[in-house]
Amino acid sequence: MRTRSLHVSMTAGVVALMATSAFAGNAANLLFPLDGTYSVVPYARDGNPLGGNGPAAAADPLARNDDDSIQLATGAAGVLPQMPGLPFNFNLYGSSFTGNQVWVNNNGNLSFGAGFPTFTASGFPVNGFPMVAPFWGDVDTRAAASGTSYYKMTANTLVVTWDNVGYFNTHADRTNTFQVAISDGTNPTMGIGNNVCFSYDSMNWTTGDASGGTGGFGGTAATVGVNAGNGTNFFQIGRFNQNNANYDGPGGNNDGVHYLDGLDTCFRVDGQTNQPPIWINNPGLIVLDVSLNQSLNYVGQFIGPEGGDVVSITGVADPNNAVGAGLSIVNAPGNPATSTLTWTPDAGDIGVYNLTYTFQDDFLPPNVSNGVLQIRVIPEPATMALLGLALVGLRRKLGR
Secondary structure, three states: OOOOOEEEOOEOOEOOEEEOOOOOOOHHHOOOOOOOOOEEOOHHHHOOOOOOOEOOOOOOOOOOOEOOEEEOOOOOOOOOOOOOOEEEEEEEOOEEEEEOOEEEEOOOEEEEOOOOOOOOOOOOOOEOOOEEEEEEOOEEOOOOOOOOEEEEEOOOEEEEEEEEEEEOOOEEEEEEEEEEEEEOOOOOOOOOOOOEEEEEOOOOOOOOHHHOOEOOEOOOOEEEEEEOOEOOOEEEEEEEEEOOOOOOOOOOOOEEHHHHOOOEEEEOOOOOOOOOOEEOOOOOEEEEEEEOOOOEEEEEEEEOOOOOOOEEEEEEEOOOOOOOOOOEEEEEOEOOEEEEEEEOOOHHHOEEEEEEEEEEOOOOOOOEEEEEEEEEEEOOOOOOOOOOOOOOOOOOOOOO
């Protein structure tokens, strides 16, 4: 959990927000930072035909609501501008969606083919509703202290950002800041080939009052992942209802929401039925800086998103001989699999060391992934904490 002051100036399409709560986040830290290129998600535009507890009012420029949805490229005339249609094809487990086939749902997800106002989450897979869910929980933005959601559309990417949003019933004592991006696989920020990214800043609640939550926690867990809607194919990072950073993989026990703090993760959910394992918080490159006589302690986590997956690290290429210089690498299989790095470099170790990981699931045939971690040994004091980068939430976009 981080204490942070947020001051976002008013720019085109984005209303000024100032949050000073210890439980607030900063959307400028997300993979696609919130800036003047975004617009408010115009939930009020279509009159909320799906129902929902508290639809947005047409006269509200922030479209505050509870359980509302908006279909792309549709809607009656209103105060807020209409969302454009999706200008590219988004491939979800072999099904292609474009134009007006996408809905933005206030409760932390995108759905395909129909809107989805359901506020109490369930685990994946679930039959009947294809969904991409960076954080499916009971978002409620009606409180004056709550932020709202914003979007921007480019030729190959849709980004939706939930900026310091509260939870049901009109609570904003704790807020969540998170983001989803979907693309046609050609956005280099997401990694070429990846078509979904989730990004998080400060995450401070999991559960609304109507889902069994008390003070934002407990009850029915929020879900993070992707659901094909056929009852078989899915990608699940976890289910969260605890006020801590505990995480034991996509299945198992309900996890702590602070595991998501600062997390970026990108992956592909196209025509493959067995999704490849992913390195949590490594969109392409992790860079770790360590200064002389300080200790590096890093634990990388590698997950297989399907239930029952076991991930193994099958190789770590070390062309710069970091191990010879004293780096210890201890790998363990599981879901998540882990790689623990420890090192206290000395003056003779100044330089750059690249490690290329190969890891795979236990599907037949296995799906294999690769990722790169770079360690930079520097003479001056390090400027960032390194302890437990992947385990305790200090996973702030080190590769950028």
